[in-house]
Amino acid sequence: MSTETPAKKELAAIKGTKDILPGEVEIWQKVEAEAKRLFELYGYRELRAPIIEPTELFERGTGQTTDIVTKEMYTFTDKGGRSNTLRPEYTPSVARAIIEHRLDLQPEPMRYYYIGPMFRYDKPQKGRYRQFHQIDIEVFNEKDPAIDAEIIEMAGALLKKLGVEGTETLVNSVGCRVCRPAYSRDLRAHAERVREQLCPDCQRKIAANPLRIFDCKVESCREQARRFPRIMDYLCPECGEHFDKVRSYLDLYKVNYRVEPNLVRGLDYYTKTTFEVVSRGLGAQNSLLGGGRYDDMMRDFGGPDICGIGFAMGMERLISILDIQPEKKKVLYFAYMEEEGKKKAVELARFFRQNGVECLVEFGYKSLKNQFGRANKLGAAWVCVVGEDEIRKRLYKLKDMTAGTQTEGRPEDLLKIIRGK
RNA sequence: GUGGGUGUAGCUCAAUUGGUUAGAGCAUCGGACUGUGGAUCCGAAGGUUGGGGGUUCAAGUCCCCUCACUCACCCCA
Incomplete structure (x- = not known):
């Protein structure tokens, strides 16, 4: 608006975005190369979807009630009056591509990986940017719990390959449409009964996201949370059996993990297995990768009734804890x-x-x-x-x-x- | 969106209670050195002290606003 604004300011990269310059970019190339090589060893193929998608894709896929959709999307109206959005996550795009190209009718396994930028209008801080990059894995039409364990093992293999240490793998089940409603209802009711003992933040969470009360840092809330009902006691036979098998396959793969009953991922679509790898040295944003199963998404999109599972790894976070020297060029x-x-x-x-x-x-x-x-x-x-x-x-x-x-x-x-x- | 911290040269940092023309190291460029690098010496360039307003004889320094960065909350990769 003002022509007197200094050029320095005008030319700066916009908030929450940054340049990856020569010297650092070699590390990115190395990580990308290692990831691709490893994923291909597990039979995954790259699937490159557009960076912009119809806004509705995320409203329906990511979920109307999520923070991502309600306040973090880069949305704009194009010249044809359509609402487009810079993708805040990758999973809905893959689901869309499968439906659009009927990839479910092809003989190839639906195992995909992708590495690229995502966009969320968040307030930037350590390990969180408005344009950030994810290494993304999606598997469709594999409902066997063995695949849950396999992708967790694969994530661990990549971290190990890159020399990442000091991580912990957390696993949980969030149930499904059969068993979760009862749990949510009971949890909410339980929290409501002790409303007065909870901090203002948690009082708000009762309605919005009662599972979040579990990781409040206020002592009185922690005290109350210990007596809250646990999802494990509510899992339907199918979900319970699934989770048991995931655990036994994790043991088979010799994956070190911890069951974290309070692990809840911020996306609406997860069912059954959820998991996360956290790392020391990442500050408050300690989640290095997160993912889970989403068995209803495709059907919700009006596509074939096939299940899905995947994870996303944050590249900025990953690279910030890596200690690798790029090879010197001759x-x-x-x-x-x-x-x-x-x-x-x-x-x-x-x-x-x-x-x-x-x-x-x-x-x-x-x-x-x-x-x-x-x-x-x-x-x-x-x-x-x-x-x-x-x-x-x-x-x-x-x-x-x-x-x-x-x-x-x-x-x-x-x-x-x-x-x- | 809310709160804290920090903004001085490309980078890392100085500048006494507010007091002369804002300095240094590293980096850059030039020279000493016209067919052979690293070292040394000399020199140059580089700043509206993030921006705007205020207080004052005088502001890098104090006050207000704003912007950016950063950390945390929320949430997430």
């Missing part, structure tokens, strides 16, 4: 003299690149000393000198910047030296 830097040298350097770089060597030719010619200085500063592994003598003899100098040694030879000879390194 670069061949060209130092040349005069126009003739520059052209020859370009030509040589083409040869080396075709043979898989990363080359850097910078075009602001200065002194050789200056170019060596640049190469040193950039951490180049080698410098190839292209000057008058070299061009005349067709023998080029190659200096090993670490050892400080220099040899001379034809491009093919130099390539052998570089490869032998």
